Amino acid sequence: MYDVLIIGAGPGGIYAAYELMKLQPELKVIVFETGHSLEKRRCPIDGVKVKSCINCPVCSIMTGFGGAGAYSDGKYNITNDFGGTLYEYIGREKALDLMHYVDEINMSHGGEGTKIYSTAGTKLKKICMQNQLMLLNAQVRHLGTDINYVVLQNLYNELKDKVEFRFDTRVHHLEKLENGYRAEYEGGYADAEKCIISVGRSGSKWMQTVCRDLDIATKSNRVDLGVRVELPAEIFSSITDELYESKIVYRTKKFEDNIRTFCMNPRGIVVNENTNGIITVNGHSFEDESRKTDNTNFALLVSKHFSEPFNDSNSYGESIARLSNMLGGGVILQRFGDLERGRRSTVKRIQECTVHPTLSATPGDLSLVLPKRILDGIIEMIYALDRIAPGTANDDTLLYGVEVKFYNMSVDLNERLETRYPGLYVIGDGSGVTHSLSHASASGVFVADEIVGKAE
Numbered sequence: 344m345y346d347v348l349i350i351g352a353g354p355g356g357i358y359a360a361y362e363l364m365k366l367q368p369e370l371k372v373i374v375f376e377t378g379h380s381l382e383k384r385r386c387p388i389d390g391v392k393v394k395s396c397i398n399c400p401v402c403s404i405m406t407g408f409g410g411a412g413a414y415s416d417g418k419y420n421i422t423n424d425f426g427g428t429l430y431e432y433i434g435r436e437k438a439l440d441l442m443h444y445v446d447e448i449n450m451s452h453g454g455e456g457t458k459i460y461s462t463a464g465t466k467l468k469k470i471c472m473q474n475q476l477m478l479l480n481a482q483v484r485h486l487g488t489d490i491n492y493v494v495l496q497n498l499y500n501e502l503k504d505k506v507e508f509r510f511d512t513r514v515h516h517l518e519k520l521e522n523g524y525r526a527e528y529e530g531g532y533a534d535a536e537k538c539i540i541s542v543g544r545s546g547s548k549w550m551q552t553v554c555r556d557l558d559i560a561t562k563s564n565r566v567d568l569g570v571r572v573e574l575p576a577e578i579f580s581s582i583t584d585e586l587y588e589s590k591i592v593y594r595t596k597k598f599e600d601n602i603r604t605f606c607m608n609p610r611g612i613v614v615n616e617n618t619n620g621i622i623t624v625n626g627h628s629f630e631d632e633s634r635k636t637d638n639t640n641f642a643l644l645v646s647k648h649f650s651e652p653f654n655d656s657n658s659y660g661e662s663i664a665r666l667s668n669m670l671g672g673g674v675i676l677q678r679f680g681d682l683e684r685g686r687r688s689t690v691k692r693i694q695e696c697t698v699h700p701t702l703s704a705t706p707g708d709l710s711l712v713l714p715k716r717i718l719d720g721i722i723e724m725i726y727a728l729d730r731i732a733p734g735t736a737n738d739d740t741l742l743y744g745v746e747v748k749f750y751n752m753s754v755d756l757n758e759r760l761e762t763r764y765p766g767l768y769v770i771g772d773g774s775g776v777t778h779s780l781s782h783a784s785a786s787g788v789f790v791a792d793e794i795v796g797k798a799e
């Protein structure tokens with residue numbers, strides 16, 4: 344019998360384990376993780392022999408110690424303006440305090456020396472407003488993929504002798520016992536008085552089965568759809584030099600949809616992402632000067648939410664991503680000039696392009712994939728950005744599609760992030776409450792504090 348079972352070793356699970364061990368080291372805590380330990384996580388795509396996703400049975404990008412965050416750009420956004428709705432459960436001040444606390448942990452585990460950026464008092468805010476764009480408020484700690492990895496290594500080294508980690512062990516069933524919970528995995532089970540589920544996006548389907556079996560209410564969430572834009576770093580330097588990552592929102596004239604920038608990677612690379620076998624696009628950047636490229640990339644996303652009669656936003660996003668995979672065999676790449684002229688990009692046109700793509704993707708036509716409303720909005724926003732960063736709407740700006748942000752359905756939780764079963768908590772992206780490193784990590788600390796009775 345354990346005191347606490349944690350399912351999932353992404354940021355949510357890791358920071359919960361860290362806080363439990365810090366506050367009450369005598370607790371018996373076990374962490375189950377479908378993926379590998381950190382040092383065994385390796386994506387086979389090397390750009391030479393393996394150029395695109397080969398659908399490994401266990402994806403090293405999305406699963407393993409560090410979760411989806413391990414190979415991320417390590418941008419910890421300290422804000423209630425985006426990244427999740429944790430503040431709706433625990434209050435704005437508490438949520439921000441916990442995000443700062445997570446930042447302190449990161450700094451004391453290898454992150455010291457990394458930069459923190461802030462929108463407060465920037466010139467960009469005014470320039471955005473003057474051009475019908477809105478810059479959201481945030482502080483951003485940029486660890487970079489490399490330092491993020493070091494922080495995870497240090498956290499693991501500190502926890503490994505205090506917490507029992509079971510890697511390569513997927514929990515396939517969760518049972519409610521009279522005095523706790525039983526996690527069943529292939530070849531065994533473990534019981535504990537309390538259980539924290541932190542299975543992220545990759546565990547979304549499993550989370551649905553848990554909610555169905557235990558009759559926990561859920562609500563459909565939104566899906567974000569769009570493209571990743573790649574252009575010469577100089578064009579965006581006035582934005583990225585001051586802030587590194589800025590979330591800019593534009594309200595389209597035609598449909599009055601909100602479109603926003605997401606995940607900016609100054610001098611970074613564009614990468615494939617595999618979500619349940621569907622290949623979409625994402626981006627990374629590195630702190631290490633030698634790994635920087637000449638290009639900056641960021642996503643332009645539109646949120647879609649369905650209610651009646653269709654309410655499965657994720658399936659809508661999946662279908663569009665599948666369509667791009669069907670036409671392009673993976674991610675599709677198009678020059679902005681080709682999109683505007685209503686023609687596909689070809690290998691020749693991409694070769695002649697002055698911007699060199701950092702991801703090998705199939706030249707094609709995104710207008711055959713993305714719904715008109717979304718594509719029109721993206722084009723409008725590119726022109727709006729061109730007013731604050733001239734050159735954004737150049738013919739050679741590259742667009743990769745599709746980028747999809749799937750959100751888990753929202754699990755019915757109280758203000759302690761607890762389900763209707765006492766002692767059963769759901770945190771991080773798997774709960775539908777968070778969708779970022781900082782919010783997921785903060786939710787882990789919060790629940791650990793609840794469990795040991797520290798929270799006021």
Ligand SMILES: Cc1cc2nc3c(=O)[nH]c(=O)nc-3n(C[C@H](O)[C@H](O)[C@H](O)COP(=O)(O)OP(=O)(O)OC[C@H]3O[C@@H](n4cnc5c(N)ncnc54)[C@H](O)[C@@H]3O)c2cc1C
Nearest residue numbers: 351353354355377406410411415514543546771772779780
């Ligand atoms: C490429 C990429 C880049 C990103 N960049 C950023 C960024 O810069 N900034 C930012 O804020 N966010 C970023 N994100 C999002 C961020 O990584 C997530 O919001 C965050 O990791 C969520 O943490 P989590 O612990 O809730 O879930 P996850 O990190 O998804 O971890 C969940 C873990 O649970 C495990 N699991 C699932 N089901 C089971 C099961 N049944 N049994 C056992 N284990 C299970 C999974 O294997 C996984 O390791 C990025 C995501 C990706 C994919």
